[in-house]
Amino acid sequence: MSAARWRRAMSGQVISAQAPSAAAAAAPARDSAWAWRLLALAALLLYPAVASPFFIFQVGGQALVLGIVALSLAWLGGYGGMVTLSQMTVAGVAGYALAIFGGNASAAHSLGWPWWLAIAMALSLAVLAAVAIGALAVRTEGIYTIMITLAIGVAFFYLVQQNQTVFNGFQGLSRILPPPLFGVDWRAPVPFYYLALACALAAYCAVAYLARSPFGMALQGIRENPRRMRALGFNVNAHRIAAHALAGLMAGAGGVLLAWYNSQISPGSVGTTALINILIVAVIGGMRHPAGPFLGALLFVLLQNFAIDLVDRERFNLVIGGVFLFILAVSPDGLLGVWRRLARTAHPAARRSSS
């Protein structure tokens, strides 16, 4: 069966599953979804006008950047059924490549290429790394994918921590700055926010579009039942590796932005905590919709910054952990799941409209 036929079959299934009354309600519901999206976009665009620099940069900018990396995981996990722990590693590959091929504080560790070449190199290496990781990981399923990607992530952490000649060891590489393009300091709060927003929107649209493309449909089919898809003539591994490549591009872009955001990269940026944080962000946000990781990242950043104000200063990690546990206990598919649940109780017929 061709991909186009598969898609028809899929969409036919979706429509036939809906009750006649639901089909009638679908058109206005779609309008509301668009209204909702436009409002969200307007709010995102106007946000710097009302927020303080701290909220623009450290909350807004950081949430967008973390959201991009987490979106790459949601794409793999939510659409491809492959939960990996190595997305931060791929982002780290891009960050290190940017620092090494571009410029950083240590002349012995930088090649000083022009910024556009360094960025291109960083993104290509991230995609390459993702493909390599993908080629290894697609041979496994479920928890074994998590294990092998964790192993790769930890191996990369130790590599950059112990290698002096290329990665500068424990110290890492500092003063990684965005190019002063158009005379703008892209690390100032407002320009950085819009830069991150542009990348986040691009990633969001790419995932939203690809999820409905033949490739995305086939990928979701593979998520549901890989054996059946193989029997139908799809090359399961090739689809999965291609999904890894796209996730690598997103994570790489996130890694470049993250290196600029922190203006440095060190083994701590790709350590186990960082790897797991990305999983937490994606899971609390919800992996079945491209907006989920960004919501998760926003909550994560807010908690990291403000949990310390809520309780005793020595115990604030308890609040962070407690909130995560609570969300997952209430809604296994994250914040977006909470949302959908509310919408469903309010108006059961509209439940299929938002996806």
Add this chain to the structure above:
Amino acid sequence: MTHFNLGRIPAALAAAALAAGMAGQAGAQQALRIGALATLEGPFAVPGQDGMRGIELAVKEHGGAIAGRKIELVKASSNGNPDTAVAAARKLVEQDKVELFIGPLSGSEGIAVKNYAKSQPQVTFVNGSSAAQETTVSDPAPNFFRFSTDGAQWQYGLGDYAFKEKGYKRVVSVAEDYSFPYSLLQGFMVEFCRAGGKVVDKHWVPLGTKDYSSVIARLPDDIDAIYVALGGSDAVNFFSQYEQAGGDKPLIAGSITIDQSVLGYKGKRRDALVGTPSAGPIADDYDDPAWKAFVDAYRKEFKDGLPSPSLFAHAYYVNAKALLDGLAAVGGDLSDNQAKLRRQLATMTVKTPTGDVRLDENRNAVANIFLTEVARAGDGSFYNKFVKVVPDVDQYLGMSREEFTKMGVGSRTNPECR
């Protein structure tokens, strides 16, 4: 009807974001807000807590107020990572609107916070206990002040002592592979090499190394001592494996190698530690009234504290005390971008439990360093016995600024004297 409700949610979100943004702008309080940053999580959580105790002690000594303004400590936490340190500093300065800032704890955090300080010229930063040389040696920030000493300063005087008093001529070093041990080793070698000693080989091991057999196998026989700069469990692992391999060379210890967490370990080799010389910013049994008063105040104030203030509590205390003393001396005047306070900080002499401290032109401390030796107390426990004070150690390690710049800060290969 549902979509009508759904449509409202983004507007509510935008309103919430707006409210949150406004909250950030709100309020110039009467209280004097001082940001305090230490590692309250991660591997340095215990030192971080002790650092906070140092600040609290200094604030208490000033009666919790300066020139009629009540002091409000706003604490923040990092985990030893420069990213989290800058994020926490940014929150304190930009969100909580602190006017003064104390911290951070570890070396690479210090470099990152110093760089951040440059973008916030309206706030005066004083160091916590971070001890990286680069923080003040290269490209210092005009509003970052360090009244504590750096890693190389901590070991100054040890090289001379090891060569002349102990008679060690040939030494091999075993140290963790990051900037702080580089600094320690430089502080030791500057004098040791000048006196005629040789460091014939350097072994750099990754943090958290468990197996030292390959290092131990390569230790030559014709050396007089081993210079060890390993922290915590790394040091214990090295000592026990060296003992099992039949090693019997005496040791010279970096400041982190012989702290209480290491001296408490059990094993035969522990007896061999007696007499191991080291140096650092404090000595537990320093027989000086000011130090004793400090230890007493610490024990009285913090029932849950350590038996004796750690060097982190000491460094945070000294920095906080300097800041508060300076502020009291100018009558709490923070006008004109805190110019008066900064002039005062740069020129004053601070009375600390470990003697007088003043700043050099990079705003880094010139202070006393203590030579110690491991000794056995009456109850069988081990401690660092005070040997002597090395007075007024500066960041250039007894060289002129030009000589030091030519040498550069400590690294894997700097300095060398084989």
